[in-house]
Amino acid sequence: xxxxxxxxxxxxxxxxxxxxxxxxxxxxxxxxxxxxxxxxxxxxxxxxxxxxxxxxxxxxxxxxxxxxxxxxxxxxxxxxxxxxxxxxxxxxxxxxxxxxxxxxxxxxxxxxxxxxxxxxxxxxxxxxxxxxxxxxxxxxxxxxxxxxxxxxxxxxxxxxxxxxxxxxxxxxxxxxxxxxxxxxxxxxxxxxxxxxxxxxxxxxxxxxxxxxxxxxxxxxxxxxxxxxxxxxxxxxxxxxxxxxxxxxxxx
Amino acid sequence: xxxxxxxxxxxxxxxxxxxxxxxxxxxxxxxxxxxxxxxxxxxxxxxxxxxxxxxxxxxxxxxxxxxxxxxxxxxxxxxxxxxxxxxxxxxxxxxxxxxxxxxxxxxxxxxxxxxxxxxxxxxxxxxxxxxxxxxxxxxxxxxxxxxxxxxxxxxxxxxxxxxxxxxxxxxxxxxxxxxxxxxxxxxxxxxxxxxxxxxxxxxxxxxxxxxxxxxxxxxxxxxxxxxxxxxxxxxxxxxxxxxxxxxxxxx
DNA sequence: TTTATTATTTGGTAGTACCATTCACCTGCT
DNA sequence: AGCAGGTGAATGGTACTACCAAATAATAAA
Numbered sequence: 001x002x003x004x005x006x007x008x009x010x011x012x013x014x015x016x017x018x019x020x021x022x023x024x025x026x027x028x029x030x031x032x033x034x035x036x037x038x039x040x041x042x043x044x045x046x047x048x049x050x051x052x053x054x055x056x057x058x059x060x061x062x063x064x065x066x067x068x069x070x071x072x073x074x075x076x077x078x079x080x081x082x083x084x085x086x087x088x089x090x091x092x093x094x095x096x097x098x099x100x101x102x103x104x105x106x107x108x109x110x111x112x113x114x115x116x117x118x119x120x121x122x123x124x125x126x127x128x129x130x131x132x133x134x135x136x137x138x139x140x141x142x143x144x145x146x147x148x149x150x151x152x153x154x155x156x157x158x159x160x161x162x163x164x165x166x167x168x169x170x171x172x173x174x175x176x177x178x179x180x181x182x183x184x185x186x187x188x189x190x191x192x193x194x195x196x197x198x199x200x201x202x203x204x205x206x207x208x209x210x211x212x213x214x215x216x217x218x219x220x221x222x223x224x225x226x227x228x229x230x231x232x233x234x235x236x237x238x239x240x241x242x243x244x245x246x247x248x249x250x251x
Numbered sequence: 252x253x254x255x256x257x258x259x260x261x262x263x264x265x266x267x268x269x270x271x272x273x274x275x276x277x278x279x280x281x282x283x284x285x286x287x288x289x290x291x292x293x294x295x296x297x298x299x300x301x302x303x304x305x306x307x308x309x310x311x312x313x314x315x316x317x318x319x320x321x322x323x324x325x326x327x328x329x330x331x332x333x334x335x336x337x338x339x340x341x342x343x344x345x346x347x348x349x350x351x352x353x354x355x356x357x358x359x360x361x362x363x364x365x366x367x368x369x370x371x372x373x374x375x376x377x378x379x380x381x382x383x384x385x386x387x388x389x390x391x392x393x394x395x396x397x398x399x400x401x402x403x404x405x406x407x408x409x410x411x412x413x414x415x416x417x418x419x420x421x422x423x424x425x426x427x428x429x430x431x432x433x434x435x436x437x438x439x440x441x442x443x444x445x446x447x448x449x450x451x452x453x454x455x456x457x458x459x460x461x462x463x464x465x466x467x468x469x470x471x472x473x474x475x476x477x478x479x480x481x482x483x484x485x486x487x488x489x490x491x492x493x494x495x496x497x498x499x500x501x502x
Numbered sequence: 503t504t505t506a507t508t509a510t511t512t513g514g515t516a517g518t519a520c521c522a523t524t525c526a527c528c529t530g531c532t
Numbered sequence: 533a534g535c536a537g538g539t540g541a542a543t544g545g546t547a548c549t550a551c552c553a554a555a556t557a558a559t560a561a562a
Contacts, residue, residue: 014545015545015546016311016545016546028345028348028349040511040512040513041512041513042511042512042513050546050547051545051546051547051548052547052548053304053307053545053546053547053548054545054546054547056304056308056513056514057307057308057311057545059513060267060308060311060312060315061311061312061314061315063312064311064312064315064316065315065342065345066342066345067345070512070513070514071512071513071554071555072512072513072514072553072554072555073511073512073513073553073554073555073556074510074511074512074554074555074556074557075511075512075555075556075557076511076512076513076554076555076556077511077512077513078513082349083345083346083349083350085346087342087346088342088343088346091316091338091339091342091343092339092342092343092427094279094316094317094318094334094339095334095336095338095339095427097279098279098333098334099333099334099423101423101424105422105423105424106424108422108424109422109424109425109428112364112367113363116363171356171359171360172350172352172356173347173352173356173357173360173432174360176343176346176347177360177428180343181424265514266514266515267514267515291542291543291544292543292544293542293543296516301515301516302514302515302516302517303516303517303518304514304515304516304517305514305515305516307544307545308514310544321543321544321545322523322524322543322544323522323523323524323543323544323545324522324523324524324525324542324543324544325523325524325525325526325541325542325543326524326525326526326542326543327523327524327525327542327543327544328542328543328544329544
């Protein structure tokens with residue numbers, strides 16, 4: 001009943017934007033909580049005193065932002081949901097693609113983040129969490145034993161490890177940033193796992209790193225991280241060189 | 252003339268999504284370059300064999316992603332543009348707001364990022380850029396001389412400094428992260444500038460940091476950064492304590 | 503009580519009409 | 533010729549109506 005009179009008609013030039021903003025404000029201001037629904041399009045139409053198309057466009061914008069999801073049928077409508085990391089990641093991925101951010105930059109960023117994460121994780125994560133991390137790396141070793149190793153599984157497990165580690169930092173922002181970067185970079189990551197040599201070394205390095213973390217040895221863990229990204233960096237350089245020497249298949 | 256037959260009618264359940272995806276693919280695939288226009292809504296309507304509302308919603312989604320901007324009138328339409336960092340930042344900012352991240356976490360994250368940025372900036376930025384940074388901090392000093400200092404200007408200049416510094420790292424991802432974090436937490440930053448003591452110290456610290464960077468002295472610069480965030484952290488704690496002792500005015 | 507049918511709600515789509523804005527073009531005056 | 537002002541066309545923005553498809557609720561039938 002709270003969402004009946006909180007909206008103003010607001011009929012200026014770009015009414016759609018205005019309505020989208022009002023709805024967004026209502027959501028962020030927790031006038032409408034996650035799980036609840038916005039009034040139906042036809043109700044909003046009367047509340048805002050405008051056409052239904054405008055309402056639809058506004059809701060479309062919210063949907064794009066990940067603020068709501070829509071369902072059809074009775075009891076359908078625009079349901080407020082918690083924003084997921086994937087929305088942020090998608091957005092970043094778009095940016096990275098269009099701006100042609102060099103893989104080297106991404107590697108550099110990830111390394112710098114990871115170094116901080118490792119130190120925080122050692123200081124804050126419980127022994128159980130650290131052991132769990134080691135267990136996850138052992139899974140990675142298992143996957144590597146396959147003949148041939150399943151690249152898809154490797155990449156997925158690698159992402160899981162990165163996220164787990166980020167979680168152990170005790171600071172959610174690291175986790176989110178890592179998730180976003182991984183989404184934006186996933187295509188490259190896959191490519192890197194094509195190199196069997198890089199692949200093997202990386203997996204081994206993950207294992208060592210996890211052990212160092214479990215042993216609460218930050219300096220050695222940082223060394224492992226550096227080694228990891230050293231590998232990654234060389235691999236990126238190598239792929240770049242190859243891409244330049246074979247400039248075929250382009251559009 | 253290339254954008255006439257590249258779209259398929261594609262009339263399945265959620266046609267809007269489909270059309271948005273096709274348009275997005277066309278843009279990312281560089282079928283339509285930045286600065287160019289999408290066909291008009293009415294043209295797309297005939298190409299996709301659907302109603303104009305659907306087209307409008309699809310374009311609305313692209314607009315929300317920051318892929319296009321629309322203009323009215325003759326020669327108007329949806330123009331492809333380069334994605335700006337603020338668009339990506341908005342997405343993250345939204346997420347951070349909804350997740351109610353503790354200010355302490357943000358301070359921690361920003362410090363860790365800033366430490367890396369400073370080192371990179373010293374190594375990579377030109378002498379001119381470093382001098383420019385010093386000049387910007389001097390502006391901050393000027394603002395501080397006002398009686399009373401204009402908090403709004405201070406906060407804005409502080410943001411400019413952070414972004415400038417991030418830019419000097421030579422890695423656009425740091426710039427993005429800094430932009431995004433600032434967007435998400437401008438409110439906190441403003442609050443911090445309410446404390447005149449913190450304000451003065453911070454400004455002075457910025458100046459010292461810029462000088463250290465200009466002198467290419469990474470260790471001292473890092474010390475300044477630590478001092479900066481030490482201040483910030485104490486200020487956040489103080490405000491948190493105050494907020495807890497005065498639990499009024501809440502929703 | 504369970505199952506099948508019907509009605510209702512609600513988002514999704516199509517189409518039309520009209521308005522406001524912007525630009526290209528043309529007219530007419532100087 | 534050159535400039536001022538008007539005119540018209542293109543285009544996004546809005547309103548409205550009608551209908552479809554899906555999902556739920558209410559009702560009837562077994």
